[in-house]
Structure formats: structure tokens, C-alpha cells
Amino acid sequence: MLVFDQERRLLAVLTHLSAGNEVAPGHWYLEAGLGWLDGPNHPTFADLDAAEHWICERLDHNRG
Amino acid sequence: MLPAPFPTDHHPLIRKLESIFSLTDDERQALLDLPMQVAVIKQDxxxxxxxxxxxxSFAILSGFTCTYKMTGDGKRQIVTFGxxxxxxxxxxxxxxxxxxxxAxxxxxxxxxxxxxxxWDLCTRHPRIAAAFWRExxxxxxxxxxxxxNVGRREAYNRMAHVLCEMQVRLRAVGLADDHGYELPITQTEFADALGISNVHVNRVLQQLRADGLIETKGSRLNIPDWEQLxxxxxxDPTYLHLKQDEAVS
Known part of the structure; x- marks a missing residue:
């Protein structure tokens, strides 16, 4: 899934892990973050709300 | 404090030093007599x-450790396994x-x-002092x-590299055979060592298995094709600077 901001700029790519995944079955995985979301941190999220929350928090934090 | 209860050829410190150079009888005895307080410590x-x-200081007599550093906000980077x-x-x-x-x-x-x-051991046995320096x-x-590895290799190659390093290091102290070794390191720990997420570690291990480079059963890791891995x-094991006849070439 591609995640865009309000100006249609690509922010992140989220992957939905399969139910059989050994690490976080059924979770969403930050496959790639762009711009301020780039870096070594690739968390998993229980649902898309949690992903959105994390992305907003990171953007707010980094934009100071 | 008592000397550690190990027969000469099984004392891990002696085995380690013998993987670098041949000890004299005197040096071997000095290591056996080294006062050591032995403790068994749980995992993590x-x-x-x-x-x-x-x-x-402490010597690892059995088991695996990791040496690590933490960022200010608590992210761990493992810098080597022990x-x-x-x-x-x-x-x-x-x-x-x-x-x-x-840990x-x-x-x-x-x-x-x-x-x-x-200090006393090093003063009395300069070759052991030199070996510690070398270590x-x-x-x-x-x-x-x-x-x-972490800065410039892709995740798949990073993992393969660390698995190769462990094979050579464990073989030097008699803990690996030609085909593999016991590797009780979790995917989360590999993630902290390789600088990737545990989701990605899991994928990379699955791909290495699918490509026939590793086989795993419990904590046993088999390496079916060493050259390919x-x-x-x-x-290239040169950086481990093992005795020539111990190195896997």
C-alpha cells in the first residue's frame, strides 16, 4: 500500500504481512519510508490506524 | 577463588589461545592455575x-554473548557476538x-x-600478554x-557474512564441525546485529533456506555448500587472523 500526504507526495510503502508470517502475522510492515520517514526503523503495526498514527507522529516530530 | 574445573584440552581459554599459537607447558599451566570465579548466568x-x-574481566567458558551499545532513546546495536x-x-x-x-x-x-x-599472568608470561594484545x-x-557489513552490504549478504564468520570462529575453538554449528541466536538479536528489522531478518533467512545455502533444525545451522555461502x-576470513592451518579457506 502506498501512503501519500495531502499534497500527493509519496511518504511510505506499507506491506500487509500474511497470516502465516512468523514475526508479525497479519500486521502492516513499514517496507520503506521516504523523506523524514527514511531510516533504520521499520516497525510493524497491528492495523492501519496505528500506522497512520506513527507516521503523523514521526512527521510532526521531525518537522519540529 | 578456585581455578576453573576444566581438563587442559577443554579449557576454553587454552583452546582459544592454541587457535593462535602453540602454548608451552608452562604457559598452559599458568592458564590452568589462573584464579577464576565461575558464575552461571541466565540468558538475556x-x-x-x-x-x-x-x-x-571475564572469559566466556560456555554459551553466547553479545557486545552492544545503545542510542540515547534505547535502540540497541550489537557490535559483535562472543x-x-x-x-x-x-x-x-x-x-x-x-x-x-x-549481555x-x-x-x-x-x-x-x-x-x-x-597483570600478574601477563608480567610472568610475555607471550600470553602478546596474545591478549593480539586478541x-x-x-x-x-x-x-x-x-x-552493516553499512554497505545488502541484508541477504549481511546475514550470509555473519553466518560465515560464526562458522570460522566456532570451528577455531572446536564448536563447529565442517557442516555447521549450534547457533541459538534469535531473529530479534540478528536484527539488532545487522541493523535491519526482525521482519526482514525472517525473510532473509527464509530466502537463504530456499536458495539451499543454509538448513536449520531447532538451533542447529547446517551449511550444505560452504563456497556458495x-x-x-x-x-574472506583474513580479518579473523587465525592460524593458517585453522582457517577455512
Whole structure:
């Protein structure tokens, strides 16, 4: 899934892990973050709300 | 404190040093007589922490450790794994404040040796002092290789490289055979060592299995084709500086 901001700029790519995944079955995985979301941190999220929350928090934090 | 209860040829420190050079009878006896306080430590426990000012160092007698550092907000980077025979905080003999932490990854048997006893050993046996110096240099070489690995290799190759390194290091102390070894390191721990997420570690391991480079059964890792794994890991064991006849070429 591609995640865009309000100006249609690509922010992140989220992957939905399969139910059989050994690490976080059924979770969403930050496959790639762009711009301020780039870096070594690739968390998993229980649902898309949690992903959105994390992305907003990171953007707010980094934009100071 | 009592000397550690190991027969000569099974003492991990002796085995480690013998993987570098041949000890004389005197040197072997001095190591056997080294006063050691042996402790068994559960898994996932810190043995020493960054900022400590230890008056002793410790040798790993059995089990696996990791040496790590943390960012201010609590993210861990493992900078090397420790195996039997290693003395992960040997530098504290000269550097009074520890700049690393060391934790157990599995239950470990640890032999604490006072700095006083180590100084005495080094004074009486200059070749052992030189071997300890050499050990810290090789440790530095491993850190340099890991910087290259984490900074410049793709995740698949990173993992292959570390698996190759463990094969060579464990074989040097008799803990690996030609086909593999016991590797009780979790995917989360590999993630902290390789600088990737545990989701990605899981994928990479599955791909290495699918490509026939590794087989796993429990914590046993088999390497069906050493040359292929070496190629995948871009692995050249020169940086481990083992005795020529011990190195896997």
C-alpha cells in the first residue's frame, strides 16, 4: 500500500504481512519510508490506524 | 577463588589461545592455575554495562554473548557476538571506564578474573600478554568488518557474512564441525546485529533456506555448500587472523 500526504507526495510503502508470517502475522510492515520517514526503523503495526498514527507522529516530530 | 574445573584440552581459554599459537607447558599451566570465579548466568542478562569501572574481566567458558551499545532513546546495536574462549571486556584492563555493554544471549558459564591476576599472568608470561594484545586487535578487525557489513552490504549478504564468520570462529575453538554449528541466536538479536528489522531478518533467512545455502533444525545451522555461502556473504576470513592451518579457506 502506498501512503501519500495531502499534497500527493509519496511518504511510505506499507506491506500487509500474511497470516502465516512468523514475526508479525497479519500486521502492516513499514517496507520503506521516504523523506523524514527514511531510516533504520521499520516497525510493524497491528492495523492501519496505528500506522497512520506513527507516521503523523514521526512527521510532526521531525518537522519540529 | 578456585581455578576453573576444566581438563587442559577443554579449557576454553587454552583452546582459544592454541587457535593462535602453540602454548608451552608452562604457559598452559599458568592458564590452568589462573584464579577464576565461575558464575552461571541466565540468558538475556547484562554481565557488564557501559559506564562500569570493573576491577576484573571475564572469559566466556560456555554459551553466547553479545557486545552492544545503545542510542540515547534505547535502540540497541550489537557490535559483535562472543563465544567460548573470548574475553569480551579485556580492554578494561587498560581502559578504566567501559564503553560497551555485554549481555548473555543464552545461559552462559562465565569465568571472572581479577585485573590483578591478569597483570600478574601477563608480567610472568610475555607471550600470553602478546596474545591478549593480539586478541584485542583482532576484535578491532571484526568491528571494522561489521561496519562494512552493516553499512554497505545488502541484508541477504549481511546475514550470509555473519553466518560465515560464526562458522570460522566456532570451528577455531572446536564448536563447529565442517557442516555447521549450534547457533541459538534469535531473529530479534540478528536484527539488532545487522541493523535491519526482525521482519526482514525472517525473510532473509527464509530466502537463504530456499536458495539451499543454509538448513536449520531447532538451533542447529547446517551449511550444505560452504563456497556458495562464502560467495553470498562476500566473506574472506583474513580479518579473523587465525592460524593458517585453522582457517577455512
Amino acid at each position: 542478562q547484562d554481565i557488564v554495562r557501559e559506564g562500569d569501572r570493573p576491577s576484573r 563465544v567460548a574462549g573470548d574475553i569480551p571486556d579485556l580492554q578494561s584492563l587498560h581502559l578504566k571506564v567501559l564503553d560497551i555493554s555485554v 548473555t544471549l543464552t545461559p552462559c558459564s562465565i569465568g571472572f578474573i581479577t585485573h590483578e591476576a591478569l 584485542t586487535l583482532v576484535e578491532g578487525a571484526i568491528f571494522r568488518e561489521w561496519v562494512l 562464502k560467495t553470498a556473504g562476500d566473506f
